[in-house]
Amino acid sequence: MPPAGSSPDRRREALRAAGLTAVLRTPAALAALLARGAGRLASAARRWWRHTPRERRGPVLLTTAACLLALWLTPYGPLLGAVALAGTAAWQGRGRDGEGDGGGPGEAERARLQTLYEALVPHLALAGDPHPRPLYSHDGDWRRAFTGFAFTEEGRLARLRLRYPPHFGDGEPECRARLERLLRARAGRGREYRFHWDEEAGELELTALAPLPSGIRVQRFVTAPSETVLGFTDLHAVRRTVPVVAEGGERRDLPPVVWRTGPRSTEPHLLALGQAGSGTTTLLRSVALQALRNGEVLVVDGGGGGEYAFLAGRGRVVAVEATAAGALSSLEWVVRETERRLLAANRSRQTGRDVPEDVCRPLWVLVDRPSVLSHLARSEGQRDPQDLLQVPLRYGRAVRISVALADQFEGAAALTETVRAYTRARVVLGDVTPGQVRAVLGEAPSTTAPPEVPPGRGYVRLGSGPVLRLQVPAAPDPYDAEASESQRLAVMELLPEPAAAGRRAGP
Numbered sequence: 001m002p003p004a005g006s007s008p009d010r011r012r013e014a015l016r017a018a019g020l021t022a023v024l025r026t027p028a029a030l031a032a033l034l035a036r037g038a039g040r041l042a043s044a045a046r047r048w049w050r051h052t053p054r055e056r057r058g059p060v061l062l063t064t065a066a067c068l069l070a071l072w073l074t075p076y077g078p079l080l081g082a083v084a085l086a087g088t089a090a091w092q093g094r095g096r097d098g099e100g101d102g103g104g105p106g107e108a109e110r111a112r113l114q115t116l117y118e119a120l121v122p123h124l125a126l127a128g129d130p131h132p133r134p135l136y137s138h139d140g141d142w143r144r145a146f147t148g149f150a151f152t153e154e155g156r157l158a159r160l161r162l163r164y165p166p167h168f169g170d171g172e173p174e175c176r177a178r179l180e181r182l183l184r185a186r187a188g189r190g191r192e193y194r195f196h197w198d199e200e201a202g203e204l205e206l207t208a209l210a211p212l213p214s215g216i217r218v219q220r221f222v223t224a225p226s227e228t229v230l231g232f233t234d235l236h237a238v239r240r241t242v243p244v245v246a247e248g249g250e251r252r253d254l255p256p257v258v259w260r261t262g263p264r265s266t267e268p269h270l271l272a273l274g275q276a277g278s279g280t281t282t283l284l285r286s287v288a289l290q291a292l293r294n295g296e297v298l299v300v301d302g303g304g305g306g307e308y309a310f311l312a313g314r315g316r317v318v319a320v321e322a323t324a325a326g327a328l329s330s331l332e333w334v335v336r337e338t339e340r341r342l343l344a345a346n347r348s349r350q351t352g353r354d355v356p357e358d359v360c361r362p363l364w365v366l367v368d369r370p371s372v373l374s375h376l377a378r379s380e381g382q383r384d385p386q387d388l389l390q391v392p393l394r395y396g397r398a399v400r401i402s403v404a405l406a407d408q409f410e411g412a413a414a415l416t417e418t419v420r421a422y423t424r425a426r427v428v429l430g431d432v433t434p435g436q437v438r439a440v441l442g443e444a445p446s447t448t449a450p451p452e453v454p455p456g457r458g459y460v461r462l463g464s465g466p467v468l469r470l471q472v473p474a475a476p477d478p479y480d481a482e483a484s485e486s487q488r489l490a491v492m493e494l495l496p497e498p499a500a501a502g503r504r505a506g507p
């Protein structure tokens with residue numbers, strides 16, 4: 001039989017084994033332990049929610065609610081429940097400081113982190129480092145270098161935050177790119193990653209990103225009249241979501257990239273560049289279909305492929321031009337219309353009257369392949385249609401005239417200075433290099449390229465905002481027999497009724 005005094009000792013021993021003695025000494029440590037445990041329980045619940053099929057969530061939630069109700073009705077039930085919850089949180093939060101969310105790393109995960117650390121040593125260790133305990137050394141420990149990490153359910157690295165030594169050249173793009181390449185290879189190919197450099201703290205964070213949703217078709221998005229959904233991006237990158245109907249009728253809330261136009265917009269005109277087949281024409285079609293909700297649209301199809309012919313003759317479609325001569329006469333009309341609206345708006349302001357409705361109505365000028373158009377016009381001895389875009393690009397914003405242009409990379413050199421200077425909303429689509437993204441958007445993306453680039457995938461930057469990943473909604477030509485039936489129907493649904501004869505006010 002143990003001596004009477006040994007019982008508290010045994011209890012203390014048990015607590016020490018569980019790693020709880022230190023934390024129970026101060027209330028602050030206990031609070032931290034409970035908070036950490038609660039965090040782990042919450043992230044375990046989140047994981048369960050994500051990985052449980054919808055049809056199983058309901059019954060489990062119902063059973064939990066019934067148990068909570070029974071506990072509530074039992075004498076001392078709520079108190080017992082709270083004690084049990086605190087105990088569970090304390091147990092979950094015990095002795096695992098600095099380890100990833102949702103539980104510490106297992107044997108295999110620790111081994112992965114050590115391998116990753118060893119791979120970083122040749123890049124981050126300094127030969128003859130005078131520091132007694134360098135962050136990176138051949139006999140070093142990953143625990144000092146990695147300040148945060150998380151693994152997926154499958155044991156793949158989901159997030160890693162690492163410290164780098166002060167001598168590392170974080171200001172040199174080449175040094176950064178080398179480290180990013182190494183981390184990407186070690187974290188596993190076949191996924192996209194985001195890198196966040198915190199120069200102040202000397203830390204780099206890598207996050208594995210879920211692929212962007214593809215197959216969302218253009219539809220009546222829940223947006224304000226001056227807003228256009230260019231596509232979808234990462235949840236952390238934007239502040240709102242919009243409800244969408246995905247392929248198969250599933251309803252989802254997705255984070256949109258919203259392009260705002262109108263008198264207060266700082267980027268009222270858009271330029272999209274990409275490789276052939278990357279989806280720039282689809283992007284312009286999607287913009288046109290959204291614009292037709294409450295505005296007028298004029299399309300100039302420089303490629304002349306007839307990919308906008310389905311819009312011809314519809315209400316609020318001013319014109320669809322596919323020849324250089326047609327484009328010139330339409331764009332001359334746009335110049336006159338811009339000037340008319342400016343004069344009318346001025347007159348109204350001077351006389352104190354409301355601006356007439358036909359001056360406030362948004363007008364969209366969509367130009368596909370302007371480089372081809374310029375070439376054709378020049379070869380016919382006519383003036384460059386891009387010159388006519390100067391007036392709407394410079395002055396259109398105040399009278400709700402927006403210009404959106406799309407071209408292929410090889411046509412970019414033929415774009416005029418005015419087009420480049422006034423299109424501050426930029427999109428680049430296709431399998432592009434960081435250099436190409438920088439050339440179009442002014443900044444390289446902080447994310448790696450997807451393993452496979454679906455049509456409509458790329459990057460977007462609105463003004464001087466951040467470079468965001470982008471997936472454009474599907475908006476095929478409804479006359480394209482190869483497009484999916486449901487997507488073609490979605491486009492047809494958004495088309496206005498055919499215009500009544502004699503009602504068109506265009507060129």
Ligand SMILES: Nc1ncnc2c1ncn2[C@@H]1O[C@H](COP(=O)(O)OP(=O)(O)OP(=O)(O)O)[C@@H](O)[C@H]1O
Nearest residue numbers: 275276277278279280281282455456472473474476
């Ligand atoms: N966002 C998207 N979602 C689904 N499919 C798309 C998307 N964008 C483009 N596609 C498909 O990819 C193909 C090429 O698209 P699109 O014609 O828009 O490309 P493009 O860049 O204009 O090329 P081109 O100038 O050669 O026509 C089409 O079959 C189109 O339906």
